[in-house]
Amino acid sequence: MINLRTLLFPPRCPFCGRVGKREEPCKRCKASARELTGEVCKCCGVLPEDCFCRPLKPFAFERNISAFYYAGGARTLVLRYKERSAPQLAPFMAKRMLRQIEGRLEGDFSAITFVPNTMRATLRRGYSPARLLAQELSGMLDIPVVEGLARNHAPQQKYQKNAAARWKSAKENYLLRNGATFFGNVLLVDDVTTTGASLDACAALLKKAGAERVYAVTFAASVKKKKPR
Template sequence: MQSKQTTSATKTRLVDAALELVWPTRCAGCERPGELLCDTCRDSLSLTEQDAACPHCGAPYGFLICTECYDRTGKQEFSFALAISALTLDEISGRLIVLYKDNNEHRLASILAELIISALPLSWLTWADTLTWIPADRKALRRRGFDHMQRIALEVANLTQLSATSLLNKQVCRDQRGLNRAQRKENLKKSFSLKAQAGSLPAHILLLDDVFTTGSTLDAAAALLSESGAAEVRAVSIARAW
């Protein structure tokens, strides 16, 4: 067994070395050859200032007044209790995410996982019973060949000692055109279902996604998890569209 593992590790290294000759590693931000993310690009990442962000939805600079997470009646808009985004979506963070999920640069998973972990307060890590993710639907899975948030969730779990649990299925969402706000919300929620083997849900769930745009995807999944028995869901995204 040991020698089999060693052989396969050697093989992987050889393949990596060969690939490196043909397609040298380039920085995801600036394309300079050498590293997956060079120091200059790493320093220019727009990390969310968590002290200044909205404590509910994680919107950058929303600490005092957030215009994102309450509807016009003052009711809290989202089904997740709290949310955090590691980065603000901009050119570099956008490139990191696209290269990772659509251009086969799977090695970025560990960098993205580290960014998520560095944004998570210690209190969230101790609070969470498990982490789960917004799964890829069938169409996306076929296109990409992998579930990009699952891989990141497994990396985060590996680095934090949290467990990662596959709890959700996602169907291709029915066309949202012509639907009003409430119908869109319901429609999106219907695109999620619980995994048959999910059983009784853990009380405290961290829910991961790549980009928080309007929050509606995370909201729909969090609504289902809460209705299915989770006491509290907190949302974590790599980047916040802003």
């Protein structure tokens, strides 16, 4: 018998949102969402062949861990989450991030913080995607969210394709909030990482504010396909 709840809220694939028989990933998303299980780079968090570390200029964070590659079903999910104002997707995303934290990180964390959005983006969506993920993880891990970072009021940066430009603008994009203080190990949350530039800029600021070590955790890592050699 179909109940009203199923009729009003039919079970959907958490990745693409298609209605299915159960609340679980559909076949297509299961096949296309690549979860970052197994051996990953202990610094940038992706498979060794996709490593985007910068050996000559190490990141300000100890390591990044990501739950998925930013592709296929995982990309669809992030786009739904960010572009269609779908905050209800945060618990599923945070659960997948939690798996990574529990499997790969050891030690205690004094605080969870996140890579801030511009005020304009937050107003447009009605929420901050990274803050919401931080709040979900905070509840799961019982570690407080401490808001220590803010966006600079620099003119809105366009998406920078050029890696050097991204690194430069990332540094200018963030600043510490007045009186922000951290200590011990801090978890830094964001939805997607591409070059690690934003995470690096934010981690450097958190360390300036007293954090000893910063561990980044993102839902997805976007990597460029390397040309075959």
